[in-house]
Amino acid sequence: MDKFTRKTSFEQWFSPIFSTKLEELVESYQLNYYTKKLHIASFLKLFVFAQLNETESLRAVSETLFSDDLQKATHLEAISFSQLGRRLNQVPTEVFQQVFLDLVAQIHEKSHYEQRRETTTPLKIIDSSTLPLNLKNHKWAEFRKTKSGIKLHLRLVYAEKGCSYPDKAVLTNAKEHDRGQLEVLVDDKECMYVFDRGYLDYERFDRMTDDGYFFVSRLRKNAVIRVIEPFKLPEDSLVFSDEMVLIGTPQNRAENAFRLIKVLDSKGNELHLITNRFDLSADEIAELYKSRWAIELFFKWLKQHLNIKKFYAQSEQGVHNQVYIAMIVYCLNVLAQLNTNSSRTYLQISRLLKAAPWKSAHLWLRKIVGKTVP
Known part of the structure; x- marks a missing residue:
């Protein structure tokens, strides 16, 4: 048989x-x-x-x-x-957390994650999503006068062939700021990290750079910058500006020089991308940032196809489970x-x-x- x-x-x-x-x-x-x-x-x-x-x-x-x-x-x-x-x-939530991490380890092995690290820099996307809760039943998760919720801070391994999956998660009250979880989710120098402007922190950008972590993020358009050196772009580039810059004011600035890339998104909006990686082309950096859509798809799956909008439990531990x-x-x-x-x-x-x-x-x-x- x-x-x-x-x-x-x-x-x-x-x-x-x-x-x-x-x-x-x-x-x-x-x-x-x-x-x-x-x-x-x-x-x-x-x-x-x-x-x-x-x-x-x-x-x-x-x-x-x-x-x-x-x-x-x-x-x-x-x-x-x-x-x-x-x-x-x-x-205990640690039980389900460990089962999740053990499955992630199996995915690493099956997807030849370690082998891919030897030839290309793995891409990991960091973002968070707020999961709303009923205020009456979940008073412990109140973050506004009329709302309760928890926040899922997630790191997603991104692969171009479609095998994208979460490999680390942190659950907090919805009022927790994203920046506070960045150090928890960044722990591998062999990776390239992608995250949005919710994680903007000049001091942390300096620490990541000094410690050997690579990242690409989004900079606010009103950020104070000083151009050190403009880079020449190829004629067929979709990027319209590539510069080495210093960011921040004298009171709040980064000590390291970074790379600022300006590009238009699919809707014609201007994006300002900041990175500490200078060995890739500007178009490659822009493509890396576009990969953020993968984590948005995961959150959409979580909320729509796994019915996560309706929680069975009222306790914090039950919701996290x-x-x-x-x-x-x-x-x-x-x-x-x-x-x-x-x-x-x-x-x-x-x-x-x-x-x-x-x-x-x-x-x-x-x-x-x-x-x-x-």
């Missing part, structure tokens, strides 16, 4: 989690002690399935166990929504694409899985690949 036919499509898609440190985490945090039936493996399968299918509430998650196939997959015949809620609020479960789902889709060398998008892979989660994995894999799986 084919090695895939013993598994359902859902089980095959979920299987990379078994290669994580889940069992070690269960033992370390004593997650299954005094637990009669809602063990962490069953809990994680059920919530990943719920997140995949955009299930809107804990009560609805509980009712999905009416399915015999889901019962078999989770080893649960039934569970109350109140038990699900307690478990979601009790499991659901965000990490959503990112686990995303990583599983990335691994499904990598493991099959599929040209299908993550959204297509997800749709095919949701259409037939309990059919033979062989059929699902064949549909993803577009040919018979040997």
Whole structure:
């Protein structure tokens, strides 16, 4: 019998989690002690399935166990929504965070990330997105008189061939400024970092440059600059200005010289890009900045396709847990694409899985690949 036919499509898609440190985490945090039936493996399968299918509430998650196939997959015949809620609020966020990081490590390996580092400079995009919460139910996350929310600070590995994925995340209250997380998200000198003007900080730009980190960001148009040297541009360049400059006022300025590139975006707006990299052409720097769209697409996916707008829990820990479960789902889709060398998008892979989660994995894999799986 084919090695895939013993598994359902859902089980095959979920299987990379078994290669994580889940069992070690269960033992370390004593997650299954005094637990009669809602063990962490069953809990994680059920919530990943719920997140995949955009299930809107804990009560609805509980009712999905009416399915015999889901019962078999989770080893649960039934569970109350109140038990699900307690478990979601009790499991330490570090558990789901570690599962997420273990899946990222698998993606690194499958995408030959380390090998690519030897030939090209990996590109990592940094940005944040505010996830709104109900003020009445989430008073702990209040950041305005009428609003509550948390902020997801994210670092995304960008690959031109479509394999872009998050590899580090920090969750804070929505009132936390982006600049405060930049040092946490910048930790690899082998990469080129791309981030928007929300992270503008001259002192930090100096520290990054002195420490050997490369970046490209966006400068405000009213920033005070002093041109040191203009650079000549090729005739076919889409950039209309490339200069070495000093930035800032005498009271607040950067000590290092940077490179200022001016270019028009797709809507005709003028962008001022600042970078500490001088070995690439101005057009190459502009293209690097344009790659920021990839992280916007990720946030769009998170909010639209993973139903992250509706949180099951009211506690901070429960909300953070659901965000990490959503990112686990995303990583599983990335691994499904990598493991099959599929040209299908993550959204297509997800749709095919949701259409037939309990059919033979062989059929699902064949549909993803577009040919018979040997």
